[in-house]
Amino acid sequence: xxxxxxxxxxxxxxxxxxxxxxxxxxxxxxxxxxxxxxxxxxxxxxxxxxxxxxxxxxxxxxxxxxxxxxxxxxxxxxxxxxxxxxxxxxxxxxxxxxxxxxxxxxxxxxxxxxxxxxxxxxxxxxxxxxxxxxxxxxxxxxxxxxxxxxxxxxxxxxxxxxxxxxxxxxxxxxxxxxxxxxxxxxxxxxxxxxxxxxxxxxxxxxxxxxxxxxxxxxxxxxxxxxxxxxxxxxxxxxxxxxxxxxxxxxxxxxxxxxxxx
Amino acid sequence: xxxxxxxxxxxxxxxxxxxxxxxxxxxxxxxxxxxxxxxxxxxxxxxxxxxxxxxxxxxxxxxxxxxxxxxxxxxxxxxxxxxxxxxxxxxxxxxxxxxxxxxxxxxxxxxxxxxxxxxxxxxxxxxxxxxxxxxxxxxxxxxxxxxxxxxxxxxxxxxxxxxxxxxxxxxxxxxxxxxxxxxxxxxxxxxxxxxxxxxxxxxxxxxxxxxxxxxxxxxxxxxxxxxxxxxxxxxxxxxxxxxxxxxxxxxxxxxxxxxxxxxxxxxxxxxxxxxxx
Ligand SMILES: Nc1ncnc2c1ncn2[C@@H]1O[C@H](COP(=O)(O)OP(=O)(O)OP(=O)(O)O)[C@@H](O)[C@H]1O
Ligand SMILES: [Mg+2]
Numbered sequence: 001x002x003x004x005x006x007x008x009x010x011x012x013x014x015x016x017x018x019x020x021x022x023x024x025x026x027x028x029x030x031x032x033x034x035x036x037x038x039x040x041x042x043x044x045x046x047x048x049x050x051x052x053x054x055x056x057x058x059x060x061x062x063x064x065x066x067x068x069x070x071x072x073x074x075x076x077x078x079x080x081x082x083x084x085x086x087x088x089x090x091x092x093x094x095x096x097x098x099x100x101x102x103x104x105x106x107x108x109x110x111x112x113x114x115x116x117x118x119x120x121x122x123x124x125x126x127x128x129x130x131x132x133x134x135x136x137x138x139x140x141x142x143x144x145x146x147x148x149x150x151x152x153x154x155x156x157x158x159x160x161x162x163x164x165x166x167x168x169x170x171x172x173x174x175x176x177x178x179x180x181x182x183x184x185x186x187x188x189x190x191x192x193x194x195x196x197x198x199x200x201x202x203x204x205x206x207x208x209x210x211x212x213x214x215x216x217x218x219x220x221x222x223x224x225x226x227x228x229x230x231x232x233x234x235x236x237x238x239x240x241x242x243x244x245x246x247x248x249x250x251x252x253x254x255x256x257x258x259x260x261x
Numbered sequence: 262x263x264x265x266x267x268x269x270x271x272x273x274x275x276x277x278x279x280x281x282x283x284x285x286x287x288x289x290x291x292x293x294x295x296x297x298x299x300x301x302x303x304x305x306x307x308x309x310x311x312x313x314x315x316x317x318x319x320x321x322x323x324x325x326x327x328x329x330x331x332x333x334x335x336x337x338x339x340x341x342x343x344x345x346x347x348x349x350x351x352x353x354x355x356x357x358x359x360x361x362x363x364x365x366x367x368x369x370x371x372x373x374x375x376x377x378x379x380x381x382x383x384x385x386x387x388x389x390x391x392x393x394x395x396x397x398x399x400x401x402x403x404x405x406x407x408x409x410x411x412x413x414x415x416x417x418x419x420x421x422x423x424x425x426x427x428x429x430x431x432x433x434x435x436x437x438x439x440x441x442x443x444x445x446x447x448x449x450x451x452x453x454x455x456x457x458x459x460x461x462x463x464x465x466x467x468x469x470x471x472x473x474x475x476x477x478x479x480x481x482x483x484x485x486x487x488x489x490x491x492x493x494x495x496x497x498x499x500x501x502x503x504x505x506x507x508x509x510x511x512x513x514x515x516x517x518x519x520x521x522x523x524x525x526x527x528x529x530x531x532x533x534x535x536x537x538x
Binding site: 127 | 347353357361
């Protein structure tokens with residue numbers, strides 16, 4: 001009984017590292033296809049449209065609501081200290097440093113990531129990838145690389161949209177509904193939000209999340225067991241693993257970036 | 262083996278020697294020797310699950326043998342580097358059992374796909390080529406349909422048009438006849454023969470449709486349980502006294518070729534009901 005349990009544990013351990021190895025090898029081979037994709041921008045643009053457009057509305061609307069909620073919550077706290085003029089700073093910093101990159105990545109994984117996994121998994125299950133290989137077309141270059149690149153490029157852009165819309169949502173609630181002074185909202189924000197420390201670090205975060213979530217999504221699709229059940233499991237795994245990876249990495253990155261200030 | 266029928270080296274396009282391949286515990290090929298002569302139609306027949314599709318994948322370099330050699334046009338496929346393998350594959354067409362059409366492209370773009378990937382031809386020339394290939398399979402009128410709108414038999418014919426788009430030196434058909442009605446079956450049989458002779462192709466047909474396959478092939482290999490159990494021209498195989506081959510060619514349920522996947526004794530298996538397994 002005990003022995004069986006240990007054996008099981010060992011097997012899962014080996015499987016885990018095997019998959020990790022496959023995943024890295026896969027990434028290297030995919031990156032080798034990137035120059036080819038850049039030489040054929042049409043492939044990339046098609047994927048940018050499909051990946052970006054898939055998530056655009058979702059992310060813009062979510063950003064709006066997150067900004068509005070932040071303004072409400074922030075106002076209630078700040079007003080006790082008579083500091084409601086700082087509302088703009090609170091909203092902007094929370095979104096640019098933290099919520100923009102993180103929430104965008106989580107939504108992206110749920111929307112575009114799962115769709116990528118399902119699409120690639122089904123292509124594998126229906127032998128389309130195999131068929132391509134036999135036509136001397138490398139699916140890693142033709143199918144995976146453009147999707148990977150599109151995900152990596154879209155993420156920071158989507159996060160920027162999320163942040164912009166969120167700050168605007170905060171303005172709408174703070175200035176429009178709660179009566180915070182308009183000039184103060186914007187000028188304090190301009191004063192206190194630092195380009196390097198806040199905005200650039202936010203962009204770096206979302207770039208890292210973009211690489212990781214897209215990598216997980218395309219790899220899970222490519223590594224699918226080619227059956228309908230396999231595809232459905234892979235899709236679930238994409239969302240779950242992306243969420244863990246994003247939240248875990250967010251902690252690490254935040255500690256590195258803002259830890260000593 | 263086959264010394265009498267064995268053509269000289271340069272006449273052999275695909276030469277397989279002592280091929281071993283297994284999937285986990287399950288031995289699929291246990292030492293197979295095959296010669297596919299250039300310019301001819303060679304059939305590989307055998308019961309379902311013997312590894313016919315697997316054999317085509319080994320020839321195409323998608324799987325690697327455990328032991329033995331697979332040579333295509335004088336090149337040792339398993340030891341080719343990636344670039345060399347891809348160059349070789351441009352000269353091989355393969356028709357998948359499922360068709361394997363790209364589902365996000367319509368019929369026209371599917372046939373144009375290899376041309377666009379591998380040539381720099383202008384779009385007008387691609388159009389002519391695509392329409393020619395579609396005409397050959399009788400589906401020129403279906404060019405605007407998406408793969409999801411095709412029947413299984415039509416999908417396979419589109420896949421055939423795509424497989425010949427680059428004018429390959431050889432073409433491998435995996436079960437081309439399944440899902441074809443008698444008319445398109447007849448047309449397909451003729452088409453395979455025509456393509457082979459007119460374009461000077463070498464064809465490998467994997468099938469268990471004995472009648473149709475025997476009617477067009479020049480040479481037949483019968484494999485079962487990881488071994489070549491018989492080979493020869495269709496006429497020779499008809500007169501064979503090998504029980505294996507006779508059973509298969511005549512479609513007899515009883516004989517040395519088992520209908521069942523290897524399994525423990527049936528009675529014992531049923532009686533074991535208590536312990537799940
Ligand atoms: N991906 C795989 N993993 C493990 N075993 C496999 C896999 N693909 C095929 N097999 C096994 O390999 C054997 C040969 O399969 P293959 O598809 O080559 O048979 P086939 O001769 O083409 O059969 P059919 O005529 O039904 O198409 C089967 O017994 C199958 O169980
Ligand atoms: Mg098969």
